[in-house]
Amino acid sequence: MPDLTHEDLTHEELTELRARMAAFIDDEVIPAEKALAGRTPEARVTLAALQERAKKLDLWILGHPAELGGKGLPLYEFALINEIIGRSEYGQLAVGTYTMQDSIMLDLYASRAQRERWLKPLVNAEISPSVGLTEPEVAGSDPTRIATTAVLDGDEWVINGHKWFTTGASRAAFTTVFARTDEDAASPHGAVSAIIVPAGTPGLEISRVLETMGDTEGDHCELRLTDVRVPADHLLGERGEGFTIAQRRLGPGRIFHCMRWLGQAQRAFELMVERANTRYAHGSLLAEKGEIRRYVAESAAEIQAARLMTLDAARRYDQDGQARLEISMVKFWGAQVLHNVVDRAIQVHGALGVTADTPLEGMYRRARYARIYDGPDEVHRMVVARKLLADVSRAPWAGLPA
Numbered sequence: 049m050p051d052l053t054h055e056d057l058t059h060e061e062l063t064e065l066r067a068r069m070a071a072f073i074d075d076e077v078i079p080a081e082k083a084l085a086g087r088t089p090e091a092r093v094t095l096a097a098l099q100e101r102a103k104k105l106d107l108w109i110l111g112h113p114a115e116l117g118g119k120g121l122p123l124y125e126f127a128l129i130n131e132i133i134g135r136s137e138y139g140q141l142a143v144g145t146y147t148m149q150d151s152i153m154l155d156l157y158a159s160r161a162q163r164e165r166w167l168k169p170l171v172n173a174e175i176s177p178s179v180g181l182t183e184p185e186v187a188g189s190d191p192t193r194i195a196t197t198a199v200l201d202g203d204e205w206v207i208n209g210h211k212w213f214t215t216g217a218s219r220a221a222f223t224t225v226f227a228r229t230d231e232d233a234a235s236p237h238g239a240v241s242a243i244i245v246p247a248g249t250p251g252l253e254i255s256r257v258l259e260t261m262g263d264t265e266g267d268h269c270e271l272r273l274t275d276v277r278v279p280a281d282h283l284l285g286e287r288g289e290g291f292t293i294a295q296r297r298l299g300p301g302r303i304f305h306c307m308r309w310l311g312q313a314q315r316a317f318e319l320m321v322e323r324a325n326t327r328y329a330h331g332s333l334l335a336e337k338g339e340i341r342r343y344v345a346e347s348a349a350e351i352q353a354a355r356l357m358t359l360d361a362a363r364r365y366d367q368d369g370q371a372r373l374e375i376s377m378v379k380f381w382g383a384q385v386l387h388n389v390v391d392r393a394i395q396v397h398g399a400l401g402v403t404a405d406t407p408l409e410g411m412y413r414r415a416r417y418a419r420i421y422d423g424p425d426e427v428h429r430m431v432v433a434r435k436l437l438a439d440v441s442r443a444p445w446a447g448l449p450a
Contacts, residue, residue, distance in 0.1 A: 057121075057125055062125060062128060065110075065129065066128060066129060066132060068105060068106075068107060069107055069129055069132045069133065069143075070132050070135075072101070072102065072105055072107055072142075072143075073132055073133060073135050073136055073139050073142075074135065076098065076101060076142075077098060077136045077138055077139055077142050078135065078136050080094050080098065080138075081136060081137070081138060081407070084098075084138045084141075085265065086265065087219070087267075095138070095141055095142065098138075098141075098142040099141075099142060099143075099144065099173060101142075102142055102143045102144065107143050108143060108144050109143070109144040109145065109171060109173075110126060110129055110143070110145070111123075111126040111129075111130070111145055111148055112144075112145075112148060112151055112171050113155060116151065116155065116167065116168070116171045117168075117171055117172065118171065122362075122366045123300065123303065123362040123363075123365050123366050124359060124362045124363045124366050126307075126362070127303070127307045127358055127359055127362040128359070130145065130304065130307035130308060130311075131307050131308070131310035131311045131314070131355070131358075132311060133145060133307075133308065133311065134307060134308030134309065134310060134311025134312055135311035135312070135314065135315045136311075137312075137410070137414065139308075139311070140308065144171075144172075144173045145304075147170050147171065147173065147176070147177060148300070148301075148304060149297050149298075149300065149301035149304065150170060150177040150179070150224070150297070151167060151170050151171050152296070152297065152300055153224070153284075153293060153296065153297040154166060154167040154170065154284075155167065156285075156293075156296055157242075157284050157285035157289075157293055157296075158284060159281065161281065162244065162282075162284065166221070166222060166244065169221070175220070175221035175222075176216050176219055176220045176221060177216065177220055177221070177222060177223075177224070178214050178215060178216040178217040178220035178222070178223045178224075178269070179214065179215075179223065179224045179226075179297070180196070180209075180211040180214045180217070180223045180224065180225040180226060180245075180271060180273075181194075181211070181214075181226050181294060182211065182212060182213045182214070183195055183196065183209070183210055183211055183212065184210065184212050184270075185210065188213070189423060189424055189426075189427045191226065191240065191290075191291060191294055192236035192237060192239070192240070192291065194226055194227065194228055194240050195209060195210075195228065196208065196209025196210065196211065196225065196226070196227040196228065196273065197209060197227055197228045197229075198225075198227035198228070198229045198241060198243055199229075200229070200280060201277075203279060203280045204277045204278065204279060204280060205229075205243055205277070205278050205279075205280060205282065205283070206275055206276070206277055207225060207227055207243065207245065207251075207273045207275075207276040207277075207278070208273055208274060208275060208276070209225075209227060209273045210270075210271070210272055210273070211225070211270070211271040211273070212258065212268070212269070212270040212271070213258065213268045213269075213421075214268070214269045214270070214271050215266060215267060215268050215269070216267050216269075217254055217267070217269035217271060218254050218257060218267055218269050219267065220247055221246065221247055222244050222245060222246050222247060223244075223245050223247070223252070223271070224242050224243070224244055224245075224284060225242070225243050225244075225245050225273065226240055226241070226242050226243075226290045226294060227240065227241060227243060227290075228240055229241040229287055229288065229290075230287065230288050233288055237291040237292075238288040238289075238291070239288065240288070240290035240291055240294075241283060241284075241285075241286075241287050241288055241289065241290045242283070242284040242285060242289070242290045242293045242294070243278060243282055243283055243284065244278070244282045244283075244284055245273075245276060245278055245282070246278070249276055249277070249278060250276070250277070251273060251274045251275050251276035251277070252271065252272075252273055252276050253271065253272040253273075253274070254269050254270070254271055255270045255271065255272050256269070256270050257269055257270075258270060260413075260417070261413045261416065261417075262413070263413075266417075298422055298423070299365070299370065299371070299372070299375055300365065301422060302375050302378075302379045302422050302423070303358065303361055303362055303365060303371075303375060303378070305379070305382075305418065305421075305422060306354070306357075306358045306361070306378050306379060306382040307358055307362075309354070309382050309383065309385070309386040309415075309418060310351065310354060310355055310358060310382070312386055312390070312411055312414070312415070313347075313350075313351050313354070313385060313386050313389040313390070314351060315407070315411075316389050316390045316393040316408060316411055317344075317347050317348065317351060317389055317393065319393055319397070319406060319407075319408065320343065320344065320347065320389075320392060320393035320396045320397075321335075321344060323393075323396050323397050324340050324344065324396055327396075334396060340396060343392040343395070343396060346388075346392075347388070347389045347392055347393075350385040350388060350389065351385060351389060353381070353385070354378065354381055354382045354385040354386075357374070357377060357378040357381060357382070358378050358382060360374055360378075360444060361374035361375050361377070361378045364444075372431070372435075373431075373432060373435050373436075373442060373444065374444055376423075376428040376429075376431040376432050377428070377432050377444070379422070379423060379425075379428045380419070380425040380428040380429055380432075382418075383415070383418035383419045383425060384419065384425070386411075386415045386418055387412075387415040387416065387418065387419065390408060390411045390412045390415045391412065391415075393408050394408050394409070394412060
């Protein structure tokens, strides 16, 4: 759980921190986006320079727990910072927060040896992680159907399987592979375990980087695991605890996504407003046309609704470490809002909006992913409906003062 209480940062301190982060993202990271694109030597040098700059500005790993070298911001306060970080797709890389899902997972479940080998360098951005959860042969939204197997042979796990959308695997120091270890488990949720597989382990093959919507920059890898052997002590957590570990990783991770989507939506909104106020067509500025004003008003309302839902989910997670209903609600709502706002911004820009002359076409591609990864919209809607149909008093507004 987070290290600080909400009283540790005053309103003035939080405002000042947000202002410093905004200056860094808008004045230094966003202008460097073209140099950061791709996996080129220039991109690596540019990113390293930005990371050093973030450290000097005391903007580095703000959300990581204090005992790991971070600033230990509670999720609520980190949300207010992360929406600014999210204004650039590269913001989380520049300030070291892109590893938070995996550092939280390791902080909760790693052994002392695993923490020393993987967690410390992960937090320091010396290495990158990846997670092998999704498989092409089974529905990714149902992790109980994982087909990859791991069999204990003496003091080694022998892993065989097929994974894809293992993001970052081609540059990761390790992949946390979720595999079926206990076919006779009492529950399908207890049949899967998480095992750390170091990069370069014999039998671990990156067969390709998937091209998704026209590019490979997301580094979404397809993996083949053929008789991959790792020591028994590479088991993360307890045997059969894989489903719980995955959910504990995905829960806060979904809020992280929603926080960053706010920044993307806000940036797209600003570009839309700027275009509307400067583009003249058919006798007037676009800003004077009723349909464009509707775009602006609806986008503003949707962003603010998503923002309040995200902050509420973060506040609830700070309280109980779960916030399952609130996270599912904002996951599908936030993804839809991001898609809507970017789509409208592109429409206002016309043909310019689908070119690489603005960041909007890249935002649009990533917005479409948002409705699938970490649980598709349909699953999160199902979760929300099931919980509320079973007990309407669990609604987020129930019991609140008028």
